[in-house]
Amino acid sequence: MASRMLxxxxxxxxxxxxxxxxxxxxxxxxxxxxxxxxxxxxRLHLTIREIxxxxxxxxxxxxxxxxxxxxxxxxxxxxxxxxxxxxDALGVLVALSLTRELGPVxxxxxxxxxxxxxxxxxxxxxxxxxxxxxxxxxxxxxxARVVAPRFWGxxxxxxxxxxxxxxxxxxxxxxxxxxxxxxDEGAFWSQMQSSVDFREDIVNxxxxxxxxxxxxxxxxxxxxxxxxxxxxxxxxAITRTVVTxxxxxxxxxxxxxxxxxRGV
Amino acid sequence: MPDHDxxxxxxxxxxxxxxxxxxxxxxxxxxxxxxxxxxxxSGCGKTTLLRLIGGQLKPTRGxxxxxxxxxxxxxxxxxxxxxxxxxxxxxxxxxxxxxSVFENVAYQMREHTDLPEELIRDLTLLKLNAVGLRGAHxxxxxxxxGGQARRVALARSIALDPMLMMYDEPFTGLDPIxxxxxxxxxxKLNDALGATSIxxxxxIHESLQIVDYIYFMSAGRVVAQGTPDEIRASTDPFVHQFVxxxxxxxxPFHYPAPPYGEELLRGAAHG
Ligand SMILES: Nc1ncnc2c1ncn2[C@@H]1O[C@H](COP(=O)(O)OP(=O)(O)OP(=O)(O)O)[C@@H](O)[C@H]1O
Ligand SMILES: [Mg+2]
Numbered sequence: 001m002a003s004r005m006l007x008x009x010x011x012x013x014x015x016x017x018x019x020x021x022x023x024x025x026x027x028x029x030x031x032x033x034x035x036x037x038x039x040x041x042x043r044l045h046l047t048i049r050e051i052x053x054x055x056x057x058x059x060x061x062x063x064x065x066x067x068x069x070x071x072x073x074x075x076x077x078x079x080x081x082x083x084x085x086x087x088d089a090l091g092v093l094v095a096l097s098l099t100r101e102l103g104p105v106x107x108x109x110x111x112x113x114x115x116x117x118x119x120x121x122x123x124x125x126x127x128x129x130x131x132x133x134x135x136x137x138x139x140x141x142x143x144a145r146v147v148a149p150r151f152w153g154x155x156x157x158x159x160x161x162x163x164x165x166x167x168x169x170x171x172x173x174x175x176x177x178x179x180x181x182x183x184d185e186g187a188f189w190s191q192m193q194s195s196v197d198f199r200e201d202i203v204n205x206x207x208x209x210x211x212x213x214x215x216x217x218x219x220x221x222x223x224x225x226x227x228x229x230x231x232x233x234x235x236x237a238i239t240r241t242v243v244t245x246x247x248x249x250x251x252x253x254x255x256x257x258x259x260x261x262r263g264v
Numbered sequence: 265m266p267d268h269d270x271x272x273x274x275x276x277x278x279x280x281x282x283x284x285x286x287x288x289x290x291x292x293x294x295x296x297x298x299x300x301x302x303x304x305x306s307g308c309g310k311t312t313l314l315r316l317i318g319g320q321l322k323p324t325r326g327x328x329x330x331x332x333x334x335x336x337x338x339x340x341x342x343x344x345x346x347x348x349x350x351x352x353x354x355x356x357x358x359x360x361x362x363x364s365v366f367e368n369v370a371y372q373m374r375e376h377t378d379l380p381e382e383l384i385r386d387l388t389l390l391k392l393n394a395v396g397l398r399g400a401h402x403x404x405x406x407x408x409x410g411g412q413a414r415r416v417a418l419a420r421s422i423a424l425d426p427m428l429m430m431y432d433e434p435f436t437g438l439d440p441i442x443x444x445x446x447x448x449x450x451x452k453l454n455d456a457l458g459a460t461s462i463x464x465x466x467x468i469h470e471s472l473q474i475v476d477y478i479y480f481m482s483a484g485r486v487v488a489q490g491t492p493d494e495i496r497a498s499t500d501p502f503v504h505q506f507v508x509x510x511x512x513x514x515x516p517f518h519y520p521a522p523p524y525g526e527e528l529l530r531g532a533a534h535g
Contacts, residue, residue, distance in 0.1 A: 125361075134358035137318055139347040140375050 070172020
């Protein structure tokens with residue numbers, strides 16, 4: 001019995017140790033990424049290409065999802081507000097939900113599954129087929145040339161995508177609320193305008209989406225770079241990117257929200 | 265082998281992956297201007313040796329000197345400066361799959377030089393022409409056959425006219441005609457550029473014709489060496505087995521394992 005317990009503790013310690021080593025490796029990787037980021041800006045076309053791949057190619061799914069989320073918000077919001085006779089506030093409700101929470105969070109989740117997974121797959125496959133080693137042998141640093149532009153591309157694309165998601169959502173809310181249900185158009189927009197605060201709501205939302213962009217992009221490039229160089233290793237890395245990103249976004253959202261809106 | 269002017273000098277080199285020893289006390293001299301072949305059974309550590317020379321792996325013991333400096337003690341900057349003068353053909357090609365054949369070959373010119381576009385174009389087509397694939401310059405690597413991809417990889421590895429070339433099995437997947445042409449190309453490039461080449465290969469007959477010196481490896485050690493003439497005349501059992509492609513001899517065909525009969529019996533006992 002005692003030895004079973006001991007085994008258990010040892011196994012646990014081993015797991016913990018492995019996790020710590022990986023965390024240390026990830027920290028070192030992040031540090032290297034920052035050190036070798038210069039090229040991503042001096043050779044801007046490398047980064048622009050990645051903004052295109054992770055940003056523009058995620059655009060359609062972001063816009064469509066934003067529209068649907070806005071439509072649902074419009075319906076649910078109207079349903080609840082009209083019970084209290086305040087359906088004029090629908091615009092405020094839709095806009096605040098989107099800029100503060102749903103825009104950054106849902107766009108982040110979509111971004112992780114659409115762009116993050118493909119970045120992991122790309123880097124993982126390049127590693128598995130020795131392309132990264134070949135690059136390193138040609139005296140071209142793979143972190144500077146492959147990893148950093150993908151990281152910064154994601155970091156730049158993510159807030160823009162979240163903003164578009166929110167804009168599309170507001171449009172969805174407008175469609176349902178004003179066009180279909182018949183909420184007063186003037187009230188919808190003017191209440192939104194007077195109640196949504198730039199500093200409190202918009203800027204905080206942008207900060208959130210930026211933080212999520214950093215988290216998702218870092219997880220995606222790290223998982224790809226750290227993947228086992230086999231087909232199985234790459235597929236597991238992709239799964240880890242999506243799962244870890246989702247958890248990171250939700251956990252970070254809680255932390256950020258509790259700091260940002262604690263006075264309210 | 266005369267050791268007065270070696271570009272690469274390997275001294276008492278040992279290496280292990282995790283706990284498993286792969287190389288054990290290797291000594292080699294690669295003289296300037298020569299083409300040297302490294303031969304040995306599959307899995308005996310040839311690719312590992314090239315990686316150690318390129319500084320991708322760190323030895324557990326011993327040194328790799330290139331141009332008089334220990335590769336395994338170099339910092340990042342110095343290593344990269346050296347690698348700019350090295351070319352390496354990878355065993356599996358390792359072409360960049362997201363850019364065209366042309367861009368693959370032009371890659372290092374774009375990364376490391378400020379050459380004007382027309383010159384890059386001319387040089388790239390020249391290299392592709394040398395491997396017989398100028399016509400395929402606009403294709404993507406995924407659209408090439410195995411042998412074509414390796415020839416493109418060869419063109420890419422010689423793109424900057426390196427002083428030290430390392431070829432990991434340049435002849436695999438080539439038909440007899442391409443094989444002869446590529447063999448001659450490796451020799452001619454080496455002589456025209458005054459470069460030095462290390463070639464890992466299994467093709468003893470092709471190598472005997474083009475190389476200056478041959479090392480035989482087995483189980484992580486150098487077991488025989490000599491010039492092509494010495495090798496042809498050799499009575500060494502290793503060399504004999506290799507030249508005549510015999511299954512029985514000092515080079516084991518099998519990965520280390522318990523006797524087969526024993527294993528079958530053990531399986532029967534369990535089943
Ligand atoms: N990344 C690795 N991790 C652990 N062991 C490895 C690794 N790469 C190679 N090995 C082992 O090291 C030994 C030497 O491998 P290496 O690739 O150098 O052989 P090789 O001589 O090039 O063989 P081949 O002619 O088949 O290419 C092999 O037994 C192999 O199993
Ligand atoms: Mg090999």
